[in-house]
Amino acid sequence: MTMNPNQAQDVWKDAGEHVQFTVLELKREDQAKEQAAIEEFVDRYQAIVRSLRIRDNRGNLKASLGFSNAAWDYLFPDAPKPKELETYKTISGDKYAMPATEGDIFLHIRANDEAAVYELMAQCMLFLKDYTTVVDETKGFRYFEGRAIIGFIDGTEAPQVEDAAEYAIVGDEDPFFENGSYAFAQKWRHHMDIWNKLTTEDQEKAVGRKKSSDLELKDAEKFKNAHNVASQSQDQRG
Template sequence: MAQAPLPQAVAALLTPAAVFLVLSIKPGKEAEKAVRATLANMSALGRTVRFRNLHAEFTCVTGISAPAWKRLFPDLPHPKHLHKLQPIDGPDLAAPCPCVSTPGDLLFHIRADQPYMCMEMAMLIMDELRPHVTTDDETHGFKYFDDRDLLGFVDGTENPEGPAAVETVMVTADEDPNYVNSSYVIVQKYLHNLEKWNSFSVEKQEGIIGRHKLSNVELPDDKKPPYAHNVLNVIEKDGVQINILRDNMPFGFVGDNKLGTYYIAYAKNPATTEEMLHNMFVGRPKGTYDHILDVSTPITGTLFFIPTQDFLDNVQS
């Protein structure tokens, strides 16, 4: 019996530090060849960093966008659910800001207990790729108190754990026999208007999130408004809730007053995350948009395919 492909560390535990690096490949075959060589070298780069602190919970997950897949692997089957993230907008959109779709060919999601581990891996990646890519976004995330975001609420409470997390994010043979144990991820970078948010009463904030701020206890269903964040993010099919795995991190540049949340959501089918985003920006029913959007504005949005580690190790340049 053939052994299942080794997945990337998508379901790794949350860490206090992260770097999110989104790059675009420059035009030309030379750039494509260099990128394929780096993809094949990711395991070696990871071992180089990991060995220097074996207790740092270091991981690096590599993602590839739909346009990049067509350039890098034109002769391979296209992953079943890989496409360009579609913006959510329209003249009758209720939310005060649209869900955007922005460029990006490669995602490197680097995690560790110590920020220097993330920084080292990011530098090694760029040492190989700098002549061949442009940087669309580089964000350094950090743990904020007891896993809270800068809005003051605990983030990621409903994440699945253990085997359930793996089941949530890994593609099965029934879903796509070409890419078993692969995954998908959607990333978005949100900037918060904290002055406006902090002008709200705690009771109003709790209604927007759907949880008590201090205790993190979920509000009773009959106390949640229809626009509550945790109401709009519940997706059910045939009476069963469909989960995603979030690894959101706060980030900030205090001098520029640019403070926010880097949203990153893994799933075996990105349609679940896309449905959540539609609910947030349009509402369910229409008009009950997520009132977090009154203070949080997305400035990036990209969908990536996460191939297995075996796939990356065997990429031919």
């Protein structure tokens, strides 16, 4: 068996016009009942998605479902576990921290029509509401030209569609979970009042690119902690 992007969850394709990220926490009141409920939900989940794609055949509905390390141990104690599934721990720097937060089940839903996003989440909650608590629900939308809310094009250096599967999908290094994936759910808060008071030139230095054209600035023109400097991640192949 080899990695097949067509059999993987929609974790590496387009962002969608409307999106919702939902994080749920298991109530952990009755393990046996919760295990049975989640197993039923997982069994029905793909059929729910397929049904909504038929009902809204132009909606480009995409959905991804994931479980935390703690949830996996609680729900599937006797099942194999993905090799790289682990509990995220807070990362702290000199000035800032990326805190660990609670959560057991992660749903990422996107579509061209917000009604499809709402309906899929509503149908999922028919199975989950009695056994989980919503700890975070974040909605998003496609901003002008697909830009980030700060006005810049986002993801220029991210792997493109033809290459993304290699980075996003589990291959034969973990055969039992081949075509699976891992999710890192992060939320970044932007202080827009402060950002909008900056000149365009300073915004460009902070991002490392021209705001209109998206052309990269020369290193000498950027702030030392510019976004496209601080966010670089490279392996042996560059």
